[in-house]
Amino acid sequence: MTTEERLWEWVRTHLAHVLGVPPESIAYQRALSSYGLDSVDAVLMAGELEEAFGIEIDPARFIDCDSFEDIVKTLAADIDKSGPHVAIS
């Protein structure tokens, strides 16, 4: 699995849990706000993602991106650049 795939898998599972819907129903091309989620959700998700992947994420990025794809791709690039010390399990 690529870093991008792992990240997206995590984000999708997390959101499915928050929204109480099956993960398959969360679309890569859509944005957080289109699921009715707000800045509180963004801060919580960014916080958990930081824990899971050992990275720093500005929660505002989830609010401002047009799609999950945008942010997941950027984060994946950051993680890949920062090297093997990043714990991805």
Place this chain on the structure above:
Amino acid sequence: MTLLERDPLSGLCPANRYGIYCELRERSPVYWSTVHSSWVLTRYADVSAVLRHPNALALDGAQFVESLSQRGKLNLASVAQLWSSISFFTRPPRHDAVRRILAQALGGIWRLNLPDLLKQRADRLLSEGEREGSIDLASGYGKLLALFVIGAALGVPEEDLLELSGVAGGMVSAFERILPSLRSLVKLDKSAAPLLDYFSRLIQLRRRSGADDGASLLVRLADQQLGCSDRELAGYCTFFFVAAEETTSAAISGAAHLILQRPALRAQLSGDLSLVPQAAREMLRLVSPVQYVWRQVGEDLRLEGQLIRAGEPLMLVLGAANRDPGVFRNPNDVDLERKGPESLVFAAGPYRCIGAQVAAFEVEVAMRALLAKPRIQLAPQPPVSSERMNIAPLLQLPAYFV
């Protein structure tokens, strides 16, 4: 809205901010920042209009932390307590009540013979430096004077001040971004808890044996008319402490830096101390200890041709507005003849800084004391500034006596 390739605010720091502000003011006075998830306003007229807009509200930080705690099942009780005591994080009608309490408590400071006490302290710090041959005008002057005043105002024993300052240090980082990270909130909660505990103990002490200080006054106000708990009072004290220390410290050391860099101005002020209040206003305008604040407006708004929807966050860059050449001619100069509108150093409108008068007074006293020491000069080592974007006081401003 401009589609800037890279958000100009992404690398903002005290060293480069005025160049960035200048470009934004000229080219993109209203733009959507991806870094801050807000509209960014840099012109005086726009910033002032939003601050004074009858429908402008502060971000509801207290509500935000409460929702975060509930939905995330987190214990952020101390941040929640502190946030609900912060006047610029609350909305009407609570805002009016919080503001009234804080203003009354702060007003009590003038009973303390503050002018003399502060002057004596400023003279003493500088004279000690003179004996030693050097002084750090940031950590050993601006910061200590700011702490002295807030300590005296609240009735904190002097021997506790530096330790409290150590705990509170860095708490203003929470005002860097519109959305704090979870990690920073958890850290903030860890700092807020001992401060709230400390001020709770102080209030209990004053309840048993009152004194002539801010904490005793708060207790009396609470009992007579406010109807708030001791824990709430501790929240107000903590807010005062955190809000006053780094901002006033930034103002005093920033002013000291500006004076010592300008020998002609220094000579002029030393020759005529009646110019000090106007000089202090100019210093405050140039330093702008709080560089930006956020607001939301309850209705659609059009600024510089850009439509801003109701509720969208606006980042008002006070530091940029205060150097807008359209309002302040030769904005980077200290101009003792300057007329025209007041700077926005303390913001404006319903959320204007409650401590404005006290802070301006502190800067004046600190300047007068400094002017009385003609042998003091800036050391060759450059000053060291905090790397924060918003409230970023000088950390070191080495000076020596010739």
